[in-house]
Amino acid sequence: MQDSWLNFTALTIIRIVVGTYFVAIALGLAAGVDPGALFVPVLGPATGDLAGTVTLCALSLVVMAGLGLRLSSAGLALFVIGSSAAQNLLFPASADIQGFWRDAVLASAIMPGALALQPRASGRSARGRLRQGETVQPRRIARGKPSKRLAAEEAAAKRAELRRAAQAAQAAEAAGAARSDTAQADLPARPKAVLTPV
Secondary structure: OHHHHHHHHHHHHHHHHHHHHHHHHHHOOOOOOOOOOOOHHHHOHHHHHHHHHHHHHHHHHHHHHOOOHHHHHHHHHHHHHHHHHHHHOOOHHHOOHHHHHHHHHHHHOOHHHHHOOOOOOOOOOHHHHHHOOOOOOOOOOOOOOHHHHHHHHHHHHHHHHHHHHHHHHHHHHHHHHHHHHHHHHHOOOOOOOOOOOO
């Protein structure tokens, strides 16, 4: 328990420190990746630099806050590596492998923090919950495609319903026939009409 909490705390501190470094780069307080390298070819120098600065700062703040940590960490890492590749590796004559390597390592430092979202919960296990009487909703696992299985179950249910309806109709018909037989037996005999010639 104490080890998992210590690991979580260490990864959170690393995530926050690396995030503050990227915020400092975005604000121009530290040297590093050019945040506008991806946007300048499309938006122009002034707008591209502003868009890159806002994107890097926003992604860094979201990662530091821990919001949507897996998605935001992956987005920040891809943005930093993409910007660094565009800045350092785009032109072979002025390629700066050292700068790209530094940015790739820093971007990769964020990813382990995304894997440990929270410390392992202490306390009750699944067996403990069962012993205390809480209900568990089991999942039904069946072989085959769900559509075929559901169609077969629906067809079987319809056949059973039709079978019950037919049996009920036969029973009602038999009961009606029995009532008509007993009703005719209870009636007095009718006199037969006799025709006399005139």
